[in-house]
Amino acid sequence: MIRSATPADIPGILQLIRALADYEKLSHQVVVDEARLREHLFGPCPYAEVLLAEDGGQLVGYALFFHTYSTFLGQPSLYLEDLFVLPSHRGGGFGKGLLARLARLAVERNCGRFEWMVLDWNTPAIQFYESLGAALAPEWKLCRMTGEALQRFAATAR
Template sequence: MSLIRAAEPADVPVILQLIHDLAVYEREPDAVRNTADALRDALFGEQPTIYAHVIEADGAVQGFALWFLNYSTWEGVNGIYLEDLYVRPEARGAGLGKALLAHLASIAAERGYARVEWSVLNWNEPSIRFYESLGATNQTEWSTFRLTGDALAEVAALADSAA
């Protein structure tokens, strides 16, 4: 039997560990810079910017979903952007990931949101097959772009001269 619940401040250390475990799975073991304080502030600070749900089974947190709201200008309503969904390897195959995704879908449906969306690495065939088995579709007509590091700083520096 499993239980899905909103994350609580006491869950921050286990969620952060699961984030590190996800980074290892995604072949980026040294990429996580997040800290317990930063995660706690983003989830439970004065102005929370993210949400998280955990799934418990066998008396312990076995996975999590971390998400935030996005907005569809065409639909005129919010949606959920799923930043991370992760289930411990030893707990996979028991339907925990499906349960977490179903929980988020139920939140979206209850609130009248237009969609739940996320990104998946192109090489991650097990996850792609899992998502497709649930009816999710690959948005191949879209490409993800990102500004980080020096490029982010350079574009930010344009703000004064761009106006």
Template sequence: MIVRPATSADVSVILRFVRELAAYEREPDAVEATEPMLAEALFGAVPAAEAAIAEVDGEPAGFALFFHNFSTWTGRRGLYLEDLYVTPAARGRGVGRALLAHLAGIALDRGCARFEWSVLDWNEPAIGFYRAIGAVGMEEWTVQRLTGDALARLAGRG
């Protein structure tokens, strides 16, 4: 198994993994991203995110998509994992752990104070795995989100 930075040649694989992840998370029709959108976001003039690909026997077996956030309390940036996905055939083979270890190394190399992500509250296998590697749930925090009409209204554009 190897974990490597994604390249522009991986965009179609990344989009396939995003769609498979959406299906696993019970939102198969929610993916709006296209290959050109991901190519621009990951490899355009001003990348919004980065990705890593895990390969087993030369075949893509999973990916992690991440970006930097910032903590005013620590005065340092952090690494935020947006998506982690391992194909069903590769689960239980250390692929997820290898991807997370790769990102943890990036976080340390870049002087990040934190490595964070969210997990669906019903995804017990993932939660158990995260606890086993030492991750701590932020029980007092909840994610807030504005999209669509609510976002436009708040901006005074709707």
């Protein structure tokens, strides 16, 4: 079953985020807590949405997404930040179900694009995405500014 998250799902979402970080060997980077998730997903100005995959009442996967905007298309885009299914439930159609629901939301919301990133070492995910018809864009590189670099650069604004 694929469904939209509710505030009651916050503890489970946080567990899945930590499981994703463990899988990607990035647990040391997880600083989010339940209060921040609640504010950012269900507060007065939500920044993202979450779809959940359930199996027998147990949360087994999630997709966290938000909107961006394509100036070239003049349309919103749907951006998938995280897609994760517990290893014990992979191959059961949960990942495909989450992606299909997101594709449907993108179409319903008149989005011109549905985009996400994949780690270059994650061959199973790359093969899975390509099998669904997704095209990798090797000419694009992610730029990121965080922490002290972000603070330092922000201080130069007039």
